[in-house]
Every structure is written in C-alpha cells, then in structure tokens.
Amino acid sequence: MQLEKNIIEVYHAGTDRIETPDCLKGRNNLDFGQGFYVTDIYDQAINLARARSVERKVPAKLNIYHLHREEIMSNGKSLIFNKYNDEWLDFIVSCRSGKDIWKEYDYVEGGVADDRVINTVNLYIQGFISKERALQNLKYLKPNNQICILNQDLLDKYLSFIDCLDLENHGLL
Numbered sequence: 001m002q003l004e005k006n007i008i009e010v011y012h013a014g015t016d017r018i019e020t021p022d023c024l025k026g027r028n029n030l031d032f033g034q035g036f037y038v039t040d041i042y043d044q045a046i047n048l049a050r051a052r053s054v055e056r057k058v059p060a061k062l063n064i065y066h067l068h069r070e071e072i073m074s075n076g077k078s079l080i081f082n083k084y085n086d087e088w089l090d091f092i093v094s095c096r097s098g099k100d101i102w103k104e105y106d107y108v109e110g111g112v113a114d115d116r117v118i119n120t121v122n123l124y125i126q127g128f129i130s131k132e133r134a135l136q137n138l139k140y141l142k143p144n145n146q147i148c149i150l151n152q153d154l155l156d157k158y159l160s161f162i163d164c165l166d167l168e169n170h171g172l173l
Helices: 042-056 069-074 086-096 115-125 131-138 152-158
Strands: 007-014 036-038 061-068 078-080 107-110 146-149 159-166
Touching: 007 036, 007 042, 042 061, 061 069, 061 152, 069 152, 086 115, 086 131, 115 131, 152 159
Parallel strands: 078 107
Antiparallel strands: 007 061, 036 146, 061 159, 107 146
C-alpha cells in the first residue's frame, strides 16, 4: 500500500493493543523522556515485541500507526539525532538520569540505547570510560530508530491507529 506523502508507517511494540496512545503512560527516565514511543523499523519493533512478551509472559502485540511526520514536526518543537554523537549521548544520559530536558520538545527522534548500546552508555554514566571512548565505541554501530511523541495534542492529531497484530497468530514468533 502506497502512503500519502509525509505519512510514514510506525510501530509500537509490546503486549497490549493501544488504539488511543497516552503520553503520560510512558515510563520516566527513558532515552527521550516520558512519551509515546514508536519506530519506523519493522524488524526492530518485532524484536522488541518478542522481548517484552518473554519478559511479561503474555502474547506479543505490534500496534501499527500512520504518522504525519512532517506535520507533527512543523507544528511542535522537534529534536532529531541522525547518529550517535555528543548531543545524543548528553540527551540520553540526562533523560536516563531523571533530568527533564525532554520537556522542551514535542517530538524527539534518533538512535535507541538498546542492548548493543546501553552497556557503553552505562559505563560512561558510571565514569568508567570517557565520553570520547563511549562515542568511539558507538561510532561503528548503525543506530536503530525511535520516535518519541511527548505532546498529547500532537499525538492525538498526527498519529492514527491502523491495526494491532498478535504476533503469534500471524506466525511472527
């Protein structure tokens, strides 16, 4: 199916059907703050849904949405990280440390501090390696992508629920 220009398909991985996302239900101290997280990378979403399913011992679900990306970015304050760099690392560390710098934004997009990345970030946070060493370690990793929508009004206006797949029933587990 061909989507309209400026609309992208995004996925929210987990164990619940979420037709009406709520920014305030997001956990504190995540990579980009408390918001609703999606990705535009299908395989990344499937892998995360599987992990959540195992962790919670309930079936994995993949919620599918259409995001009017250009509109949400032009109607709110956006921050986009195209690679792992100083700014990305500082932002992640601040958010994970409980600082609320994310409240300045409505939309944040960039690399995920996932299993491949979090050990390096934690070593940096704990002072075991320098920022330069952390960035050197991350330099050759291709970032996954996450999108965090932090403004409920923009979320309601520019994200449309399409479907929710039970991954086991669709042969994806």
